[in-house]
Amino acid sequence: MSRADNALTLRYRLSVLSRFCAAIFGGYFFTAHCVALLSLLIPTSKVDAVLYSVCVSILIYCCVFIAVFAARSQKWIWSVLIISILGLDLLTRYVQGGI
Amino acid sequence: MKESFFRSMTWLHTWVGLLLCWLLFLIFFAGTISFFRHEISLWNQPAVHSIENNKYQQQTLIESGLGYLREAAPDANRWWIGLPSDRQPELQVSHRHSQGEGKRDKWIDERLDPNTLTQIDGLIDTKGGNFFYRLHFDLHYMDRKLARWLVCFASLFMLIALISGIVIHKRIFKDLFQFRPQKGVRAWLDAHNLSSVLALPFHLMITYTGLVTLIFMLFPNPAETLYDEGLKGFRADFYPERQRIEASPDRLSEPAFDKAFAHFNQNWPEQKIKRVIVDHPDNAAVSIKIYGDNGTLIRDEYPFWQYSGATGDLVKTARIDPSNAEMLYGGMIAVHSGRLAHSGLRWLYFICGIAGCIMIASGCIMWAKRIRERLKPTQSGSIGLKLVETLNIATIMGLPLATAGFFYANRLLPPEITARADKEVLAFFVTWLITALASIAFRNTRAWQIFAYTNALVWILLPVCNALTTSGNLVTYIQEGKWILASFDFAFLATALVFYFQGNKLASKATHQAPTKRPRTRAATEQEA
Amino acid sequence: MIYSLATLLCLSAFYAFAMAKTSHYKSVFGTRPSQKKSLYINNLGWIIILLSFVVNLSQAIGYGSLMFCGQMALSVTLIALCLTYQPTLLRSALYLLPMWAIVLAALSLIL
Numbered sequence: 257m258s259r260a261d262n263a264l265t266l267r268y269r270l271s272v273l274s275r276f277c278a279a280i281f282g283g284y285f286f287t288a289h290c291v292a293l294l295s296l297l298i299p300t301s302k303v304d305a306v307l308y309s310v311c312v313s314i315l316i317y318c319c320v321f322i323a324v325f326a327a328r329s330q331k332w333i334w335s336v337l338i339i340s341i342l343g344l345d346l347l348t349r350y351v352q353g354g355i
Numbered sequence: 356m357k358e359s360f361f362r363s364m365t366w367l368h369t370w371v372g373l374l375l376c377w378l379l380f381l382i383f384f385a386g387t388i389s390f391f392r393h394e395i396s397l398w399n400q401p402a403v404h405s406i407e408n409n410k411y412q413q414q415t416l417i418e419s420g421l422g423y424l425r426e427a428a429p430d431a432n433r434w435w436i437g438l439p440s441d442r443q444p445e446l447q448v449s450h451r452h453s454q455g456e457g458k459r460d461k462w463i464d465e466r467l468d469p470n471t472l473t474q475i476d477g478l479i480d481t482k483g484g485n486f487f488y489r490l491h492f493d494l495h496y497m498d499r500k501l502a503r504w505l506v507c508f509a510s511l512f513m514l515i516a517l518i519s520g521i522v523i524h525k526r527i528f529k530d531l532f533q534f535r536p537q538k539g540v541r542a543w544l545d546a547h548n549l550s551s552v553l554a555l556p557f558h559l560m561i562t563y564t565g566l567v568t569l570i571f572m573l574f575p576n577p578a579e580t581l582y583d584e585g586l587k588g589f590r591a592d593f594y595p596e597r598q599r600i601e602a603s604p605d606r607l608s609e610p611a612f613d614k615a616f617a618h619f620n621q622n623w624p625e626q627k628i629k630r631v632i633v634d635h636p637d638n639a640a641v642s643i644k645i646y647g648d649n650g651t652l653i654r655d656e657y658p659f660w661q662y663s664g665a666t667g668d669l670v671k672t673a674r675i676d677p678s679n680a681e682m683l684y685g686g687m688i689a690v691h692s693g694r695l696a697h698s699g700l701r702w703l704y705f706i707c708g709i710a711g712c713i714m715i716a717s718g719c720i721m722w723a724k725r726i727r728e729r730l731k732p733t734q735s736g737s738i739g740l741k742l743v744e745t746l747n748i749a750t751i752m753g754l755p756l757a758t759a760g761f762f763y764a765n766r767l768l769p770p771e772i773t774a775r776a777d778k779e780v781l782a783f784f785v786t787w788l789i790t791a792l793a794s795i796a797f798r799n800t801r802a803w804q805i806f807a808y809t810n811a812l813v814w815i816l817l818p819v820c821n822a823l824t825t826s827g828n829l830v831t832y833i834q835e836g837k838w839i840l841a842s843f844d845f846a847f848l849a850t851a852l853v854f855y856f857q858g859n860k861l862a863s864k865a866t867h868q869a870p871t872k873r874p875r876t877r878a879a880t881e882q883e884a
Numbered sequence: 885m886i887y888s889l890a891t892l893l894c895l896s897a898f899y900a901f902a903m904a905k906t907s908h909y910k911s912v913f914g915t916r917p918s919q920k921k922s923l924y925i926n927n928l929g930w931i932i933i934l935l936s937f938v939v940n941l942s943q944a945i946g947y948g949s950l951m952f953c954g955q956m957a958l959s960v961t962l963i964a965l966c967l968t969y970q971p972t973l974l975r976s977a978l979y980l981l982p983m984w985a986i987v988l989a990a991l992s993l994i995l
Binding site for chain 3: 707
C-alpha cells in the first residue's frame, strides 16, 4: 500500500479512475450484451432462457471486473472491451435476424 | 505476472471495500435484522402478544375470513386473507377499494384473532420489521429507484471484495481459529479473517443471491431481446397469477366459493394454504386465487390455483411443477430471503449475518488503524482519515443505538398520536444523526468506549422498558411458553453484554495505550522502513 | 433432533480440526502432539464433518445444505471463542462431545 501512497500523482489517479470506469461501465455493458446473446442461444422456453441467463449474469460481471483490474495495460483493456461489446452486439443482431 | 495479480487484488480489496463499506454495513445490518421481520412486527404490536395459537383448520379459517369480509367490505374490488402461521399468530384480512378514475386503490388492513374471529383491540400504528426489510434495499428517505441501484452497486462491490479477499488472504483457511485479541491491529485482522471465513459460503451466497433479487432492474436485456414488449412481456409470461382481471358489469350475489374449495380440497388435500385472494367479489368476474405454502422447500413463488367464482371451476394453475430454470431462480431468492427457515436455521442465518457485519466493521476499522499507526502521535491525520474514522464510529456504533431507539419509540410513543409509524422511524434516524454528530467531534478510543457503554446501557434497559409498558415480561413469557418474545429479551441482554465487554476492552486499551503509544509506533515505523 | 445431532457432529469436526493444530493443541492440553497424532486427528475431523454433511442432507437436500453452512459458522465461532478466552474448557469437550453425540444419536434413533 505504501507504493500506492507514494505514487499519488495525477497520472496515477487518472489511471485508477479509468480502470474503475472500465470495470463498472465496460463490465456492465459487456455483461448486458453477453446475457442478451446467451438468452437467444439457450434452447429452452423463453421464460427459462431469460431466467438462466439472468442468473449467470452476475458471475460474468464479476469475472470481467476482476479481469480489468488484473490486466496490465489500460489500452488493452479498453480495446478488448469495446471490440467485444461491438462483436456481441453484432452477433445478437445476426442471431435475431436469422430467427 | 502472478505477483502483480496478487498486488492488484490487494489493492482492489482495500479500495473497493473502503469505498462503500458503510453503506454495505447498513445493508448487512438491516438485512440481518430482517431475518426476524415478522417477529419484530409481532414484538412491536403488544396487542397481538396475548393471542393464543390458532386451533382451527385452515378451511374453517378461510370460510370465516370470507364471511367477515362479506359483512365488512361487500363493495371492495379485492379481498385478501392471510392465514396465521407460527410466526404470525393473527388472521389478516384486507380489502381494497376503488377510488375513482386516476387515483390509486385504497387498501384497508384488518387483523382478527383466529380463535374468536373478532377484531384485535388496541392495535398501534407501527411499521414493525417491515421498516428494516425496506431499509435493507430501499434505504428510506431516498428515491426508490436510485436507492436500489446504489444497493446493487454496493453488493457488486461486496462480491468483488469477497473474491479478491479470498485471493489475498489465502492463508486464512490454514489457521481458521486464530484470534489474538491482545495484539493491536493484528487482532482486527484476525477478527476480519475469522468472521469472513467462518461464514464464507453464506457471504458469497447472500451477496450473489441479493444481486439476483434485483436482477431485472440491473440486467433487463435478456427479457428485452426475447420479448417484444420487453420486461412487461416477460412478466406476463412468468407471473400468470399477476394478470389483471377486469370487472364485469353483471352483479353476482352468491359466488361459488364452496364448490371451488371442495374441488381444491379434494385434489390437493395436503396442501397448506398461505393466502386467499378474491378479485371482484361482487360481480360476475369474481375469481378466487389460492396461494399454497412452500414450507421448507427452496422455492420463492407460491404454487397458485385460480378458480372462477361464477362457476366454481378451476381456471388455471401455476408453479405447481416448476421448471429447472424457475427452481434455480426462485431457489436463489428463497435462499436469500430465508422465508423457508425454521427457528433453528433462522438463528444460524442471523449468526452468519452478524459475522458479515463484523467482517465489514473490522475491515473499516483496520484501514483507519493502519493509517493512524503510521502517523506520529503529534500528527493529526488527513481529512480522508478523519472522515473514515467519523463514518466508522457513526455507522458501527450508531446503527445499533438507532435500532434501540426505534424499539424504545415503539414502546414509549403514545398510541393515539398521528402518523405514529413515521415517528418511530424518525426516532431511528434522529438517534443515528445524534451519534453521527457526536462522532464528528469525538473519534478517539475514549469515544468508542463511551458509545459502547451507552449501547450496553440502552440495550439492557430495553427489557425493563418492555416489562413496564406491556403486560408481559421475561418471566411470564417463559411461563407461558412464548419463546419468540422471550428470545427478544434474551437477545437484548446479549447485545448489551457484548457492548459491555467491548467497552471494558476499550477502557483497558485507552488507559494502557497512553504511556506505551510512543515507542510502539516508532518501532512500527522503523520496521516498515 | 436429527439437526441437533448434525450440529454436534459439525462442532466435533471443527474441534478436531483445531486440535490438529500444534499451537491450539498445546494451549488446550499443555503438551505438543506428535505429528502422527495430528494427522490422525485431522483425518478424524474430515470423517466427522462428512458424516455431519450426510446427516444434514439425509433430511432435505436444499434445507440440509443451508443448515450445514450455518452449523459450520456456529461451530467455528464457538471453538474460536473458546480457544481465545477459555482454552482449558475445551479439555473436557474431548469426553463431552462424543458422549453427547451418542446420546443424541440414540435418542434420534428411538424417536
